Amino acid sequence: MAHPIRQAAAEIAGALKSVADVNPAFMTAPDKAAALVELAAVEARVAELRLRVTADAADVAEETGARDAGAWTASATHRRRGDCAADLRLASALGERPVLAAALREGRVNLDQARVIASALAKLPAEVSSSVVDEAEAALVGYADRFDPTELARLGRRILDVIAPEIAEAVEARHLADLEASAHHRMRLGLRALGDGTTRISGLIPDASAARLATYLHAFTNPRRDDTTPPADPSLVEEGPNADSTLVEVRAKRASKPSEPTxxxxxxxxxxxxxxCHLLETLDPTRLPIHGGDATTLVVTMSLDSLRADLATATLGNPAPGDSHDRITAAEARRLACTGGIVPAVLGGKSEVLDLGRSQRFFNRAQRRALAIRDGECRAEGCHIPAPWCEAHHAGTPWAAGGRTDLADGMLLCSHHHHRAHDPTYATERIPEGGVRFHRRT
Structure with missing residues (x-):
């Protein structure tokens, strides 16, 4: 006689076979809604039964030499190993969490919710007593009637605030201290040139640093959500003592002009x-650590002919041993030369250094403020990016032709139009109002 669990599986299979040819298109909407809820509950109950068997299937793995029941199941059922390994972990957790297991067995908790609850309970600090863990289990199972897995995960992270507020803060402080120490130990950052003009950045950094980076990036992305959306009136942008910081506060006292959809x-x-990229270009090199006996500086090397040519290349940086030199266009090099922290090294025909740029070549903070007061915004025709998000550009006589870094030759351009100004495929035209107009060369 077959085991009761196998009999149940056969009966379920038979019941499903009896409706295999039934077309749900002829069901009424209320019947479909009820069926979806009922089948989800049945699915959860079947999953709990499967996990209950999995938790006691170590002997099956031993008979076949499999690593564990999860690995055996992956091979026997042709499922992903990662999914089967996760099932085995959940099956083990359910064996220790009777309230959660009962809720899954009765269809009151679905499989996704069960995984979230089990994970939340496993992450509770070791110093939390078993009675508090039991209370947390009961509370989270109760929340499953109202919240989806994402919301349950959020509740699980703060469950001690609900059931044991008297110890929650101290426990969380110790837990966060451990997480921060671990984060600083595990943080990594790697750069790998892909050979197609881009470099892949991959890494792991502490949450606090990531939040700081996100705030800085938002300072650049928020005012220009797209090229057609004008930001707040530049005259209403307040500049504090750190006006050149990447974090700029914009307080609009009146609404900006409506933008046309893009x-x-x-x-x-x-x-x-x-x-x-914009953030890196606005870093103040004088505030960076001393590197190689001098303030951290990036050197762009090119010949004098390349500097003056529309289509030419330059070498960027001093690579570390084993790294290759990065190549950029001369147009990009001329654009970078307008910003601080970039020193252009111009070579003659025999590679002798004709000119090595100095920091005085770049617009300083006082000049930037003067340009901000004079220009107020990007001077490209039709662009209204405010001054704090613009870059100083040698607009009169180009730097490559000996242009001076003064207010007469200076002009504010947003990052987009600064790239256009140094793009050989675009021509610029000064307009009567003092700005510039761009058009593609024919």
């Missing part, structure tokens, strides 16, 4: 990447 909005990920 048909091709810039993806948020690309905007964030642009903001990150």
């Amino acid at each position: 048909s091709n909005p810039v993806p948020y990920g690309r905007k964030t990447a642009q903001a990150f």
Whole structure:
């Protein structure tokens, strides 16, 4: 005689077979709604039964030499190993959590909710007593009637505030201290050039540093959600003592002009990447650590002919041993030369250094403020990006042709139009109002 669990599985299979050819299209809407809820409950109950068997299936793995019941199940049922390993962990957790197991068995908790609850309970600090853990289990199972897995996970992280507020703060402080210490130990950052003009950045950094970076990036992305959205009136932007900081507070006392919808909005990920590049370009090199006996500086090397040519290249940076030199266009090098922290090294025909740029070549803070007062916003025709988010550009006589770094030759351009100013495929035209107009060369 078959085991009762196998009999139940056979009966379930038979019941499903009896409706295999039934078309749900002919069900009424109320019947469909009820069926979806009922089948979800049945699915949860079947999953609990499967996990209950999995928890006691170590002997099955031993008979076949499998690593564990999860690995055996993955091979026998052709499922992903990661999913089966997660099932085995949940099955073990349910064996120690009778309230959660009963709720799953009765269909009051679905499989996703059960995983979240089990994970939340496992993450409670070791010093929390078993009675408090039991209370947390009961509370989270009760919340499952109203909250989805995402909301349950959020509640699980703060469950001690609900059931044991007298110890929650102290426990959380110790837990956060452990997390912060672990984060500083595990943090990593890597850069890998892909050979297609881009470099992949991958890493793991502490939450506090990530939050700070996100705030800085928001300072760049928020005022220019797309190229057609004008930000707040530049005259209403307040500059504090740290006016050149990446964090600028904009207080609009009146609404900005309505923007026309754009048909091709810039993806948020690309905007964030642009903001990150902009952030690097606005770092003050005089506040960076001493590197190689001098303030941290990036050197762009090119020949004099390349400097003056529209289509030419330059070498960027002093690579570490084993790294290759990064190549950029001469146009990009000329644009970078307008910003602080970039020293252009111009070579003659025999590679002798004709000119090595000095920090005085760049617009200083006082000049930037003067340009902000004079220009107020990006001087490109039709652009209204405010001064705090603009870059100083040598607009009169180009730097490559000996232009001076003074207010007469200076002009504010947003990052987008500063790139255009150094793009050889675009021509610039000064307009009567003092700004510039761009058009693609034919």
